[in-house]
Amino acid sequence: MSTMDPKEFRNALGQFATGVTVITTTDEERAPVGVTASSFNSVSLDPPLVLWSLAKNSGSLTAYQNSGHFCVHVLASDHQDLSQRFAARGTDKFAGLQWQAGEGGVPLLPDFAAQFQCKTTYQYEGGDHVIFVGEVLQYETRDEKPLVFHAGSYATAKAKAQGEPAGQAVDVTQGKFSNNFFLYLLSRAHFQASADLNRHLQDELLNQSDYLTVTLLGLSGPLSYQDLSERLQHTGHVPSPGTIKILQDRSLITETPDGAQFALTVKGRELHVKLLAVSKATEERLLANFADDEVAEARAFLQRFIEQSDPGVPPLWAAEESK
Ligand SMILES: Cc1cc2nc3c(=O)[nH]c(=O)nc-3n(C[C@H](O)[C@H](O)[C@H](O)COP(=O)(O)O)c2cc1C
Numbered sequence: 001m002s003t004m005d006p007k008e009f010r011n012a013l014g015q016f017a018t019g020v021t022v023i024t025t026t027d028e029e030r031a032p033v034g035v036t037a038s039s040f041n042s043v044s045l046d047p048p049l050v051l052w053s054l055a056k057n058s059g060s061l062t063a064y065q066n067s068g069h070f071c072v073h074v075l076a077s078d079h080q081d082l083s084q085r086f087a088a089r090g091t092d093k094f095a096g097l098q099w100q101a102g103e104g105g106v107p108l109l110p111d112f113a114a115q116f117q118c119k120t121t122y123q124y125e126g127g128d129h130v131i132f133v134g135e136v137l138q139y140e141t142r143d144e145k146p147l148v149f150h151a152g153s154y155a156t157a158k159a160k161a162q163g164e165p166a167g168q169a170v171d172v173t174q175g176k177f178s179n180n181f182f183l184y185l186l187s188r189a190h191f192q193a194s195a196d197l198n199r200h201l202q203d204e205l206l207n208q209s210d211y212l213t214v215t216l217l218g219l220s221g222p223l224s225y226q227d228l229s230e231r232l233q234h235t236g237h238v239p240s241p242g243t244i245k246i247l248q249d250r251s252l253i254t255e256t257p258d259g260a261q262f263a264l265t266v267k268g269r270e271l272h273v274k275l276l277a278v279s280k281a282t283e284e285r286l287l288a289n290f291a292d293d294e295v296a297e298a299r300a301f302l303q304r305f306i307e308q309s310d311p312g313v314p315p316l317w318a319a320e321e322s323k
Contacts, residue, residue: 071118
């Protein structure tokens with residue numbers, strides 16, 4: 001018996017990031033069998049050999065020992081559900097799945113980043129696992145990002161950016177910055193993404209200050225003039241008393257009955273909803289060009305960036321809690 005702490009040992013092994021595969025075969029009744037395995041690895045190019053290992057307590061062990069063939073499906077980043085399905089015990093793992101018989105009658109799943117159909121060539125004792133080595137008879141790859149497993153969690157693989165170091169993106173002595181200057185990238189992205197909205201603002205004869213006042217009142221009105229000014233300070237577009245008067249004259253905003261705050265009128269609310277729809281449509285159009293996990297990462301980054309440059313005003317969407 002080893003004196004190692006099994007949990008610590010497992011955690012240490014989990015530091016080795018791997019891909020995730022589903023490996024299929026058939027049992028003695030030719031029924032489909034499959035397990036999720038991260039122990040897959042390449043062995044030899046000539047002859048083409050791969051290996052993986054299966055726990056001896058797996059209900060599927062005898063099928064892999066006896067069938068003579070297996071098929072490795074390397075999962076893509078959006079195949080987490082497949083990984084979970086084939087890691088479950090005591091369920092019909094193939095329920096509702098479309099599969100075809102490949103080499104040796106082994107089930108071929110439709111979804112994969114790479115697929116290796118193998119003939120089982122060697123089996124080795126490996127403690128509480130059996131190690132299977134297979135000769136690759138056929139393989140197929142697709143242009144998909146792989147699913148990664150690291151420290152007990154699913155992850156995605158991302159090439160490390162080879163960007164210019166932050167300090168070199170700006171040369172103050174020469175009065176120059178490069179395409180890598182972060183604040184340039186941020187503001188260019190902002191200006192380009194605002195182009196649709198700005199066109200609508202021009203059509204409605206609204207300037208930035210009008211727009212921000214209507215939006216802020218739409219999301220968290222009614223607000224006093226002082227609140228409006230404080231909350232819009234960081235934008236550089238605090239509404240002047242003249243701006244407020246023009247918005248009132250245009251029947252977009254109105255004073256509350258006690259005269260202490262401003263709120264949107266019905267016409268103002270309609271405008272707010274229309275402008276919000278323009279922004280939403282722009283967001284959908286632009287984000288459709290990016291993968292879900294890229295967008296989630298960018299959102300998380302921008303939220304942290306906003307925290308770092310926070311002038312102390314609550315965000316628009318936190319208006320309810322701050323009132
Ligand atoms: C990401 C991931 C990787 C896994 N890798 C392996 C592995 O390499 N070998 C293994 O025996 N079990 C591995 N498992 C657990 C098996 O998938 C699971 O025990 C097996 O599917 C149980 O089903 P069975 O009893 O029907 O064989 C892994 C599970 C997950 C979620």
